[in-house]
Amino acid sequence: PDSFCGSWEIISNVNFEGYMNALGINLYLRKIALRLKLKKVIEQQEDRYIIKTCSTFRNYATTFRVGQEFQEFTEGLDNRHVKSMVTWHGKKMVCEQVGEKKCRGWTHWMEEDKLHLELFCEGEVCKQVFKKK
Numbered sequence: 587p588d589s590f591c592g593s594w595e596i597i598s599n600v601n602f603e604g605y606m607n608a609l610g611i612n613l614y615l616r617k618i619a620l621r622l623k624l625k626k627v628i629e630q631q632e633d634r635y636i637i638k639t640c641s642t643f644r645n646y647a648t649t650f651r652v653g654q655e656f657q658e659f660t661e662g663l664d665n666r667h668v669k670s671m672v673t674w675h676g677k678k679m680v681c682e683q684v685g686e687k688k689c690r691g692w693t694h695w696m697e698e699d700k701l702h703l704e705l706f707c708e709g710e711v712c713k714q715v716f717k718k719k
């Protein structure tokens with residue numbers, strides 16, 4: 587399959603506001619976050635993935651093994667503790683984040699040479715697309 591690994595920069599971002607609102611992120615932080623040019627850096631070491639979301643304002647990183655539940659603290663985002671689990675659904679990498687917020691998670695997949703990301707929370711869906719740097 588096509589590799590997610592590498593550095594990616596955002597080229598579109600639809601309904602990030604709705605997703606952040608669903609997470610309960612305050613207006614001030616939402617306004618800052620909306621203006622950021624996000625980058626993703628994805629690394630794989632054996633069965634371990636490291637996904638970094640980077641910006642000039644704040645970074646967020648997560649490390650996991652596919653199929654192994656892990657505790658995630660969404661530090662600097664909505665600061666919640668969730669139980670996360672990443673699995674493959676065909677060529678899509680799907681994460682469920684179980685906690686206070688319902689239907690929370692994300693899906694990564696490749697289309698042509700672009701990295702697609704859907705972030706979802708309580709019925710809100712944010713769609714982001716990244717191109718390789």
Ligand code: RET
Nearest residue numbers: 606619637639644645646648662663692
């Ligand atoms: C930033 C800036 C501060 C406010 C918010 C942010 C959002 C981060 C997101 C990260 C998603 C990460 C994923 C990782 C996969 O492993 C940029 C930290 C709200 C939405 C999907």
